[in-house]
């Protein structure tokens with residue numbers, strides 16, 4: 001397993017904090033998406049019981065013997081995975097469940113293998129996804145309003161659509177025993193990458209490890225907060241805003257003594273949806289930085305890439321000289 005090249009950075013105190021109920025939320029969200037592509041959300045309205053219930057059902061699942069968990073894998077692309085991320089050679093100190101948000105679409109009836117009480121995990125996942133999807137929709141509407149786009153559902157309709165190709169993931173990072181031996185070096189739990197979709201909504205327990213990369217290339221550690229959500233701008237939203245919003249590069253480093261459990265909703269558009277910079281956001285002579293593509297085309301290309309690759313390069317327009 002790879003070690004991160006630097007010591008884990010000190011906690012960063014500059015993460016934008018958005019109170020979803022505040023009147024200035026939309027302007028602050030736009031600023032955060034332009035500067036970092038990342039922010040923390042409080043007063044989000046998602047009941048803590050839903051969050052705790054999913055966390056405890058997931059913890060029960062990950063405590064099962066490996067042989068039982070493996071009955072729900074390997075992820076192809078959905079299912080239980082251990083250390084291998086994607087199918088192109090990436091590895092991390094992590095085990096996970098990767099699910100289609102339309103639970104009935106998950107292959108091979110693997111949902112029925114969800115531990116001792118499959119129904120409980122299944123309904124915890126369903127309730128959680130539906131609450132978080134609504135919150136993502138609300139945030140995407142605030143983004144459109146903050147950008148002064150007339151059609152306030154221009155982004156939200158993509159993830160709220162019945163055909164939306166959204167994904168849900170629960171990651172478990174066990175404490176990393178090799179850490180002591182390596183004295184102060186952190187192993188990679190989940191290697192650096194950007195998320196391909198429109199928006200990612202992350203919630204974790206109180207274990208540190210999540211880092212984002214700033215524009216200057218420095219990595220900063222995000223203080224964990226189990227009662228808040230963290231929002232990542234994904235590649236597709238960067239394209240729709242013609243680069244105005246930044247798809248944030250992030251990674252997870254392991255912890256030597258505590259396990260980390262995170263749950264991430266990746267809000268993606270329907271497969272047939274055409275993704276391109278919105279004409280209404282182009283100012284004056286501004287040129288489109290990206291070629292139009294369907295989400296299906298982007299996804300196919302993304303799933304053939306390595307985690308750390310810049311997946312937008314093949315879709316960039318060459319600037320005219």
Ligand SMILES: C=C1C[C@]23C[C@@]1(O)CC[C@H]2[C@@]12CC[C@H](O)[C@@](C)(C(=O)O1)[C@H]2[C@@H]3C(=O)O
Nearest residue numbers: 085086087090195196302303304305306307
């Ligand atoms: C290495 C890979 C894993 C990934 C598919 C990919 O080929 C490149 C993008 C990766 C990523 C990152 C964000 C999400 O965790 C994810 C589910 C996604 O949509 O894109 C993963 C993919 C995965 O784990 O299958």
Ligand SMILES: O=C(O)CCC(=O)C(=O)O
Nearest residue numbers: 169171190210252262264
């Ligand atoms: O587990 C985490 O905290 C983040 C993982 C992540 O970035 C991902 O699954 O795409």
Ligand SMILES: [Fe+2]
Nearest residue numbers: 193194195250
């Ligand atoms: Fe990610």
